Amino acid sequence: MHRFSKKVSMTVVKRLPKYYQYLTDLQLNDIEKISSRELASLMGLTASQIRQDLNSFGGYGQQGYGYNVGELREAIKEILGLDSEYNCIIIGGGNMGHAIANYERFKREGVILKGVFDVDPLTVGTVVGSVVVKHMDELDEFIKANEIDIAILCVPREVGQKVATQVTDLGVKGILNFSPLDLTVPNDVVVENVNITDSLFTLTYLLGE
Amino acid sequence: MHRFSKKVSMTVVKRLPKYYQYLTDLQLNDIEKISSRELASLMGLTASQIRQDLNSFGGYGQQGYGYNVGELREAIKEILGLDSEYNCIIIGGGNMGHAIANYERFKREGVILKGVFDVDPLTVGTVVGSVVVKHMDELDEFIKANEIDIAILCVPREVGQKVATQVTDLGVKGILNFSPLDLTVPNDVVVENVNITDSLFTLTYLLGE
DNA sequence: CGTAATTGGTACATATTGTTATAATTAATT
């Protein structure tokens, strides 16, 4: 759990995964140190903003030197909660569920796929990612038995809210929501939406500008 | 092309697809009129903000009456550019490409899937969505011949920039980017990113708060 | 030890959002 003196705004939080990505790349290229100015040029931000962003979590840089890539990456990894492991399930074994299940990156960062669920008899029993798809009837039992932290929703709009309510009732505290609707969940549950339709429409808007 | 007196901020633009979604739902439920107060309660915004948002594009409401759902929906549809049609291609016929290709919503809103491309010999020739997957070797010819407006990138990180450059060189002006990297494109090209890894990391961050 | 580089933090500027108030307009009621 975080204990930062300053409260951090959502816009800053949304930049953290980007920092993490760039720092990971730098480390892979054996770059040991980087200045805010260099990182800014790389990421298309201002050096000032980067220093401000990073400093809201703590003084990871060294004056006159810059930032140690490895240390900063580890720090951000921890801030993002990626030093812990998470058990996750995918609900909806269609193409989108399939796609997510095969994201190697998830496992590499400690998000472990424990199960995939669907209602379609043709899908149940097939292998998706590393697991065999189970029927939704088994969901309640499974979540209780496996301490699931995150549910990834890839279900049709019509059943999205129902499924969200079901999993949060069972104690799931995080939802990555690919279903194109706004979910209503308890206060202690966090939802991150990936709304592909909205993204497409934003694109068509921008095309007309 | 838009001709609005006021310039509209990106935060407002990002809300437009939401308005469109809610208005579409209202219309499906045969609701003919709605006040800013009612819509605000539905969407979790303030009435004032809704009036301000909508008014930045024109006076679609009627004093003493509210907004006509059908008219407002049509207006937003046009603002979003969804009164035109767009030819699109998907690059990368893996699970993600598959998932997008089967989104019925895209076609319904005038975004027509013209082709799917991949390099994998096992994927080329299979049917994805409504089309047969072609080899990337045919991409250049195809884009020229079919006036492609939008390219949907579902390729691995390593080749994302290369493909983006290729399609923009051929005149594609919009990219919906599912590949987890930041693309560099010409000024007149618009990119909308859907970064699933970033979304997951935002979720793990929020879980630790 | 001196110089150049660089952060941390503060102050400032800009953008966004929310609130309040009011005139204009419409619908509903009597």
Added chain:
DNA sequence: AATTAATTATAACAATATGTACCAATTACG
């Protein structure tokens, strides 16, 4: 037809949030 209630459009303002500029303090390094 007149009155009342509802509601938007618009402006002004306040409160936040976000981004930028600056500079003292610190460090690296020759």
